[in-house]
Amino acid sequence: MQDLAEIQARFEAAGYITEHGLALAVGLADELRRPLLIEGEAGVGKTAVAKAMADAFGRVLIRLQCYEGLDINSAVYEWNYQRQLMTIKLYENEHHSPQEVQHEIFSEEYLLKRPLLRAICMSEAPVLLIDEIDRADEEFEAYLLEVLSDYQISVPELGTITAISKPCVILTSNATRELSDALRRRCLYYYLPFPSYEKELRIVTIRVPEVSRKLACQVVSFVQSLRTQDLRKKPGIAETLDWTAALLGLRISSLDDDAEKVAQSLMCLLKTRQDQMAADAETVQRLIAQSVAAADASAQ
Numbered sequence: 001m002q003d004l005a006e007i008q009a010r011f012e013a014a015g016y017i018t019e020h021g022l023a024l025a026v027g028l029a030d031e032l033r034r035p036l037l038i039e040g041e042a043g044v045g046k047t048a049v050a051k052a053m054a055d056a057f058g059r060v061l062i063r064l065q066c067y068e069g070l071d072i073n074s075a076v077y078e079w080n081y082q083r084q085l086m087t088i089k090l091y092e093n094e095h096h097s098p099q100e101v102q103h104e105i106f107s108e109e110y111l112l113k114r115p116l117l118r119a120i121c122m123s124e125a126p127v128l129l130i131d132e133i134d135r136a137d138e139e140f141e142a143y144l145l146e147v148l149s150d151y152q153i154s155v156p157e158l159g160t161i162t163a164i165s166k167p168c169v170i171l172t173s174n175a176t177r178e179l180s181d182a183l184r185r186r187c188l189y190y191y192l193p194f195p196s197y198e199k200e201l202r203i204v205t206i207r208v209p210e211v212s213r214k215l216a217c218q219v220v221s222f223v224q225s226l227r228t229q230d231l232r233k234k235p236g237i238a239e240t241l242d243w244t245a246a247l248l249g250l251r252i253s254s255l256d257d258d259a260e261k262v263a264q265s266l267m268c269l270l271k272t273r274q275d276q277m278a279a280d281a282e283t284v285q286r287l288i289a290q291s292v293a294a295a296d297a298s299a300q
Contacts, residue, residue, distance in 0.1 A: 002027055007056070016045070016052035017195075017202050025190040026053055033125075035148055035169035037133075037184065040192035043236015046172040049192075050129035053170065060126040062167070064115035066136040075140070076153060077117045080110045106157035116144075117153055120163035128167040133183075134176045145183050195237060197224055203237060208244045217295035218255045219244050225287050226269060231278060235269040243268040255288045262288065 007023040018026070026049070029036035038046045054061035064075055072078075084105040091101050113121060119128040133141065147153060151163035171187060173179060195203065201220045204211065211219075219240065227234045235243075246265045247255075255262055263284050270276045 002030075010056035011052050012206070014052040014055035015207060016048055016056075017199055017206065018049075018052075019199065022049070022190060022192065025188055029170070029188050030057070030168050032188075033166045033168065035171055035187040037171045037173065037179075037187035037189050038192050039173045039175055039189070041194065041234065041236075042174050043234065043238060044192045044194055045237050046192055047129065047131055050127050050131075050170040050172075053168065054127040057127070059124070059168070060122065061129060062115050062119045062126050063129040063131060066130065066132045066134075066140075068135060068137060070136045070140050072143070074114060075116050076114050076147075077155060078112050078114070079106070080112050083110055108158065111155070111158070116147055117161065119167040119169075120147075120151055120153065120161065122167070123164055125165040126167050128169045130169065130171045132174060133171045134173040134179060138180070141180060141183055145180070145186060148186055194227060194234070197221070200224065200237065200240060204240060204244055207241050208248070211244055211248060212253065214295055215247065215253060215255075216244070217298055218291045219247065221291035221294045222255060222287050223269065225290060226279070229278065229283070231270070231275045232272050233270075233275060235271075239269050239271075254292065256292050259285065259288070 004020060004023045004027060007027050008018055008020070011018045011023070011026075025036055025038075028034070030053075038049060040046055050063070051061060053059070087105050087110075088101060091104075096104075111117075115128065119126055130144070133144070136144075148169065151166050152160050154160045194200075197220055200223070201216060204216045204220055205213070208216075223235055223240045223243070243265060246268050247262070250258075250261050250265060252258060252261060252265075263281065266276070266279060266284065270279055
């Protein structure tokens with residue numbers, strides 16, 4: 001397995017700050033070719049792990065976005081019916097037996113490879129991201145378990161297609177439903193929490209290099225405190241970065257520069273009417289004061 005410090009350095013070069021535990025999970029998943037299931041609240045950077053892994057290791061990223069009703073046609077394969085119909089019409093005036101036509105139109109040339117089939121057909125192992133597996137239904141989860149067990153897919157007209165190289169599989173879940181024990185046993189597991197103050201500060205300063213250290217500290221302190229409030233949707237890392245960029249665009253150098261502008265810019269963090277109402281003027285002012293004071297204290 002690759003050295004953990006090297007994995008962390010590669011991820012950081014790809015723009016993703018990772019702690020020791022996650023680097024170990026990624027390294028083991030790559031070494032053992034076992035799927036890695038990453039759970040955590042929305043916005044903590046689960047999807048970005050797969051993207052960073054692909055960049056860090058120089059691999060192709062293949063993404064399957066899960067949703068209720070996801071079926072084999074969307075996830076695995078389907079036949080190119082339009083091309084098949086065109087071929088049948090072209091063969092109508094030629095002397096071909098039905099068996100010959102069938103053999104032609106059900107060849108791999110007419111097969112549309114969706115994410116799962118594409119992933120096992122690549123000569124070099126890609127990173128396969130199965131995003132939000134908890135949104136798919138249990139029937140699809142059972143099918144996926146079969147694929148991940150043998151890394152092969154059966155196409156009735158062609159037979160069984162076995163993986164040329166095993167992809168490195170990352171599954172993410174927001175825990176909107178409980179996943180089966182069978183799937184969990186198949187996977188390595190890592191829970192990704194919201195980042196610590198120090199980690200989020202590093203993310204902000206790397207991803208938004210033009211921000212001053214003072215404003216970055218204030219922003220991160222504010223967001224960290226905001227997450228402790230009773231919110232329907234806690235702001236994630238992407239919201240922190242959006243808010244930082246918005247503040248720079250508004251020419252805000254400190255959160256106490258212009259209270260009205262800062263309050264209006266909270267649309268970058270608070271994404272429901274309920275949460276915006278919960279963050280009243282008094283609460284916002286209190287969090288701003290705490291954040292400014294915390295940043296000043298850390299600068300001393």
